[in-house]
Amino acid sequence: MAEPAYKRRRTNQRSPSPPTYKLDDDNDDNVELYVPVAQRRQAKLAKLTSWGNSSEQTARQQQLEQEEREDEEREEERKREKARKERTLLMEAQEVHSKKAEEDSKKTEQEKAEEVDAEILAAIASRRKLASDLELAKGVSYADSLKTSWRPPRFIAARSEEQHQRLREKYHIIVDGEDPPPPIENFTDMKVPDVLVKFLKSKRITKPTPIQLQGIPTAFAGRDMIGIAFTGSGKTLAFCLPIIMFALEEETRLPYVRGEGPVGVILCPSRELATQTYENVLTWTAAMAKDGKYPQLNTLLCIGGIAMGEQSHVLNKGLHIVVATPGRLIDMLEKRRFTFDNCKYLCMDEADRMIDLGFEDDVRNIMSFFKRQRQTLLFSATMPRKIQDFAQQSLVKPVLVNVGRAGAANLDVLQVVEYVKQEAKMVYLLECLQKTPPPVIIFSENKNEVDDIQEYLLLKGVEAVAIHGSKTQEERQYAIKSFKSGAKDVMVASGVASKGLDFNDIQHVIIFSMPKEIEDYVHQIGRTGRSGKTGIATTFVNMNTPEQTLLDLKYLLMEAGQKVPPFLQSIDDPRAAQGGSLKGCPVCGGLGHGISNCPKLEDTQRRQMASHRGGDDRGGGGY
Known part of the structure; x- marks a missing residue:
């Protein structure tokens, strides 16, 4: 049976009448109409005149005056509240800005610049301590230094x-720290083994x-120590000798077997510097083990670009010393090819470059593999105040050993600065090569230019x-070996060869393109004039060189007592017009600028932004 069709019906509904609102509702007792103060006073006076008794009148008069005062206070509060509601945040910001502008107008340009520098320093000073994440998380800190025999x-x-202080002054040594050990003038009194002392003498190293x-x-x-000294001053022996002696002591007490060690690790920012340090350690340890009086120490080179299988014979024995770059070292530790369970010595060569060039997190990661307190040593030729302060917060009762100003040029290098047009550089380069016999190093900041x-x-x-940096590891090793052996007369290099590398008998360094950072210049000219020898550094500059870099160079030449060419003398320091003393930059140590326009700080910020975007701008030396 079919269902009946559903019929829709329209129902007549009355629409509700619109609500009515009474604007003047006299019956609403909750509404309080505002009555001006003058009318209220008159009403109260009228009441007062109706009172007859004088005593009551006096009391009422006092009450009325009290009520009037309260009314006035309420009126003032109402006005303030109204004004507060009308006041906007924009008006308050404008007032604060006007006050700050008025205060700034009373300050000199020097005071303003110092305030800006202080703000930037405060912003970059809030860095985590140079410790492992586990130590930072648990708040682990050490009160005393490691004890040795x-x-x-x-x-x-x-x-x-x-x-002791007179002896330090004799050698221009500045020491800062709690209860520093005494200086010692010869290796024998330092208790260095005689066999090593004889070997050093054979290499013309007769005294420290x-x-x-x-x-x-x-x-x-x-x-713990921060060591600062000019290039070619023997820093490598200063931090390698202690780790060799500590390893010998451990090996003599109980020989190391496979899976044990290392005793200490030396970190370097580049593969070339790590290779050079490794070769020095091998030379010194072999000299001590030559007559059989001391045991042979096993040293591992841990850098990118080489197969670790080539050093399996070292890993199959007890390991005493590791020389490494950060990236490959982290890889080996994560794969547990060796551990830092018994490691108690950590040295960072060119430490300021390690921290500044993006390796800070890698170093902190490496520290997380240590299971106990370690002795930490930081060495560099250029370690500005910012890095010194940061390092002192991270070390345990550190001793700062400073020979000369951090970032100063080696006084054994004759610095010659010449104005050469860009198109004439190549031709003039051949003339400069005639100044001295080979070997010669030429530095350029551009890889294509190299x-x-x-x-x-x-x-x-x-x-x-x-x-x-774009060369393969084999090409880089070949270049260094052929240059060191004398098979090649000239090495053309980027900044990768300027940090710590030691070449024999380099008399002349040519800087084809002046680096922006004065620290790089100090390292580059430091490839000559090493170990007490003299050398020449010729630098090409022209209109392409930033004026700020030229100003840094001018002050560096003046500090070292070198001849300042007229075109450099004509460059005026804009800070001199502001008055006050001219201080060096605490970030890079440059004398010709402040922190607000430091090229090193700008480059660091650029690297950080690149790392946040997922890029890797650290070059080829880290892994």
């Missing part, structure tokens, strides 16, 4: 602090350099090799 000879320990004179006893005593210079020199019959 080394003690200075009695006759040296018996000297007064005034005698200033950084070794104070730095080696400091490291032997187990103290290859162009090498090709030009080869066409002119000059035996030249090139090295920069």
Whole structure:
């Protein structure tokens, strides 16, 4: 049966009448109409006149006055509240800005610049301590330095602090820190084994350099240390000798077997510097084990670009010393090819470059593999105040050993600055090569320019090799070995060869393109004038060189007592017009600018932004 069709019906509904609102509702007692103060006063006076008794009148008068005062206070509060509601945040910001502008108008340009510098320093000073994440999370801190078995000879320990200080002043050593160990003038009194002392003498190293004179006893005593000295001053021996002695002590006490070690690790920012340090350690340990009096120590080179299988014979034995770059070291630790369970010595060569070039997180990651307190040593030729302060917060009772100003040029290098037009550089380069016999190093900041210079020199019959970050590891090793052996006369290099590398008998360094950061210039000219020898550094500058860089160069030449060419003398320092003393930059140590326009700080910020975008701008030396 079909269902009946559903019919829709319209229902007549009355629409509700619209609501009515009474605007004047006299019956609403909750509404309080506002009555002006004058009318209220008149009403109260009218009431007062109706009262008859004088005593009551006096009381009522007092009550009325009290009520009037309360009314006035309420009226004032109402006005303030109304004004507060009408006041906007924009008006308050304008008032604050006007006050600040008025205060700034009373300050000098020098005071304003100092305030800006202080704000930038405060912003970059809020860095985490250079410790492992586990130590930072648990709040682990160490109150005392590591204890070692080394003690200075009695006759040296018996000297007064005034005698120690006179000896430091004799060698221009500045020491800062709590109870620093005494300086010692010869290796024998440092208790260095005789066989190593004889070997050093055979290499014409007869007495310690200033950084070794104070730095080696400091490291032997187990103290954390910040070592600063000019290029070519013997810093490598100052931090390698202590780790060799500690490893010998551990091996003599109980020989290491497979899976044990290392005793210490040396971190370097580039593969070339790590390779050079590794070769030095091998040389010194082999010299001590030569007559059989001391055991042979096993040293591992841990860098990118080489197969670790080539060093399996080292990993199959007890491991004493590791020389590494950060990236490959982290990879080996994560794969547990060895551990830092018993490692108690950490040295960072070119430490400021390591921290500034994006390796800070890698270093902190490496520290997380340590299972106990370690002795930490930081060495560099250029360590500005910012890095020193940061390092002192991270170390345990550190001793700062400073030979000369951090970032100052080596006084054994004759610096010659010449104005050469860009198009004339190549031709003039051949003339400069005639100044001294080979070997010669030529530095350029541009990788393509490095290859162009090498090709030009080869066409002119000059035996030249090139090295920069885009070269393969085999090409870089070949370039360094052939140059060191004398097979090649000239090495054309980027900044990768300027940090710590030691080449024999380099008399001349040519800086084809002046680097923006004055620290890089100091490292580059430091490839000559090493180990007490003299050398020449010729630098090309022109209109392409930033004026700020030229100003840094001018002050560096003046500090070193070098000849300042007229075109550099004509450059005025804009800070001089502001009045006050001219201070160096605390970030890079440059004398010609402040922190607000520091090229190193700008480059660091650029690297950080690149890392946030997922890029890797650290070059090829880290892994």
